[in-house]
Amino acid sequence: MGNEQQGGTTTAASKIEPATGKLGVMVVGLGAVATTFIAGVEAVRRGIAKPIGSLTQMGTIRLGKRTDNNSPLIREFVPIAQLNDLVFTGWDIFEDNVYESAAHAKVLDKDLVEQLKPFLETIKPLPAVFDQYYVKRLHGTHVKKGKNKRDLAEQVRADIQAFKKTVDRVVMIWCGSTEIFLEPTAVHQSIEAFEKGLETDDIGIAPSQIYAYAALSEGVPFANGAPNLTVDIPALIELSKKNAAPICGKDFKTGQTFMKTVLAPAFKARLLGVSGWYSTNILGNRDGEVLDDPESFKTKEESKLGSLEYIFQPELYPDLYKNIFHKVRINYYPPRGDNKEGWDNIDIFGWLGYPMQIKVDFLCRDSILAAPIALDLVLFLDLAKRTPELRSIGIQEWLSFYLKSPQTREGLYPEHDLFIQSMKLKNTLRHIMGADLITHLGLEYYD
Numbered sequence: 367m368g369n370e371q372q373g374g375t376t377t378a379a380s381k382i383e384p385a386t387g388k389l390g391v392m393v394v395g396l397g398a399v400a401t402t403f404i405a406g407v408e409a410v411r412r413g414i415a416k417p418i419g420s421l422t423q424m425g426t427i428r429l430g431k432r433t434d435n436n437s438p439l440i441r442e443f444v445p446i447a448q449l450n451d452l453v454f455t456g457w458d459i460f461e462d463n464v465y466e467s468a469a470h471a472k473v474l475d476k477d478l479v480e481q482l483k484p485f486l487e488t489i490k491p492l493p494a495v496f497d498q499y500y501v502k503r504l505h506g507t508h509v510k511k512g513k514n515k516r517d518l519a520e521q522v523r524a525d526i527q528a529f530k531k532t533v534d535r536v537v538m539i540w541c542g543s544t545e546i547f548l549e550p551t552a553v554h555q556s557i558e559a560f561e562k563g564l565e566t567d568d569i570g571i572a573p574s575q576i577y578a579y580a581a582l583s584e585g586v587p588f589a590n591g592a593p594n595l596t597v598d599i600p601a602l603i604e605l606s607k608k609n610a611a612p613i614c615g616k617d618f619k620t621g622q623t624f625m626k627t628v629l630a631p632a633f634k635a636r637l638l639g640v641s642g643w644y645s646t647n648i649l650g651n652r653d654g655e656v657l658d659d660p661e662s663f664k665t666k667e668e669s670k671l672g673s674l675e676y677i678f679q680p681e682l683y684p685d686l687y688k689n690i691f692h693k694v695r696i697n698y699y700p701p702r703g704d705n706k707e708g709w710d711n712i713d714i715f716g717w718l719g720y721p722m723q724i725k726v727d728f729l730c731r732d733s734i735l736a737a738p739i740a741l742d743l744v745l746f747l748d749l750a751k752r753t754p755e756l757r758s759i760g761i762q763e764w765l766s767f768y769l770k771s772p773q774t775r776e777g778l779y780p781e782h783d784l785f786i787q788s789m790k791l792k793n794t795l796r797h798i799m800g801a802d803l804i805t806h807l808g809l810e811y812y813d
């Protein structure tokens with residue numbers, strides 16, 4: 367590895383197809399996150415604002431030794447698509463175009479949305495695949511009709527095929543609502559079972575899985591920004607590998623879980639014990655309304671609860687983490703809109719068991735945190751699709767950095783620690799470009 371490189375790249379990199387031409391971005395669900403993402407990209411393209419929070423746009427990557435002073439921008443190191451080459455389309459259960467939906471979401475200032483209006487109003491949603499059984503609080507009006515789920519999947523495939531004619535490559539990202547909690551059943555176990563289930567309208571197949579199936583059947587990478595089961599099933603993992611269509615999920619890691627996966631590794635690194643972690647949120651956007659339904663909340667709850675268990679490894683540290691009381695609440699509170707408030711009360715204990723408390727009060731903006739993640743996932747999945755070593759492996763675990771409940775190969779526990787995730791991501795970029803990996807050993811500086 368790194369045999370021909372000078373802190374730069376090798377022949378490995380030359381095998382990555384270049385990011386030439388237009389990258390089509392198909393967004394499922396044109397709500398708060400999606401419109402903030404799309405409007406943000408346009409604002410950055412016009413030089414009105416900076417892409418803050420986006421690793422692909424502002425991040426650097428160190429190559430070689432610390433003494434080499436070689437830290438290019440990531441977007442100059444790996445061949446990712448340029449923002450000017452992104453073309454957007456999407457689906458929603460409401461007819462509002464992206465301008466109307468952004469105005470409704472009230473995440474961005476009215477002035478900015480007005481300035482971008484001519485562009486935003488050109489993006490009109492295609493009719494969605496929707497069934498209220500899976501999202502109880504929404505009543506879709508702009509929806510496809512079909513004789514069964516297979517027919518609906520064929521209609522989404524036709525949408526993708528039509529879009530493909532206008533761009534060079536396509537990526538799909540789910541920014542739609544949180545569906546009810548689903549567990550894998552027999553219909554999810556193989557492509558054949560899944561396709562049969564589409565024919566018979568199996569209740570285990572949610573709308574998000576119909577979109578994902580259509581994308582993967584078309585060789586289109588798919589990212590899951592919600593906690594929905596979607597591609598986390600053997601059938602769609604198999605399809606992803608078969609058609610060289612990379613996948614990743616699930617659930618954008620934005621506010622509270624982002625903080626959790628920074629703080630928890632710090633306690634663990636210092637061997638500080640934790641007896642309780644109580645997390646509560648108030649938010650008032652449509653996502654909050656959907657999550658007010660217990661069945662959708664259950665999906666979110668599962669996604670939010672997992673991180674601490676994996677980070678603390680109570681089986682290795684029973685004295686410190688065996689009896690953590692971990693609770694997560696989400697309360698729908700309309701006055702706050704998208705400006706969520708996430709409180710954490712953390713009961714920790716130190717030397718000789720003496721207790722201490724930490725309080726975190728994160729007054730965040732949900733979609734402002736999620737938009738750059740959506741952008742990076744789209745750009746990195748497109749990169750994965752063009753990279754021979756990544757395109758046929760299915761799950762892109764190196765993108766765990768962005769996700770609350772990272773999808774991994776069966777039997778492999780997920781890595782939640784944000785800094786390990788960050789290192790994994792950057793080392794993956796170094797690896798595919800043929801640059802030396804960075805281990806942080808550093809003894810060579812003292813030879």
Ligand SMILES: NC(=O)c1ccc[n+]([C@@H]2O[C@H](COP(=O)([O-])OP(=O)(O)OC[C@H]3O[C@@H](n4cnc5c(N)ncnc54)[C@H](O)[C@@H]3O)[C@@H](O)[C@H]2O)c1
Pocket residue numbers: 394395396397398399400457458459460471494495496497501504540541542543544573574591592593617618619620621651652653656731732733735736
């Ligand atoms: N920080 C964050 O905002 C954040 C973090 C993690 C995950 N998420 C998840 O991202 C998703 C989007 O969040 P949001 O705040 O933009 O919500 P939102 O309610 O504003 O937007 C979701 C959109 O999806 C549409 N939709 C629902 N079902 C659909 C379907 N089957 N087909 C097409 N469109 C459909 C809805 O009509 C709505 O416009 C949610 O699942 C949320 O839980 C958001």
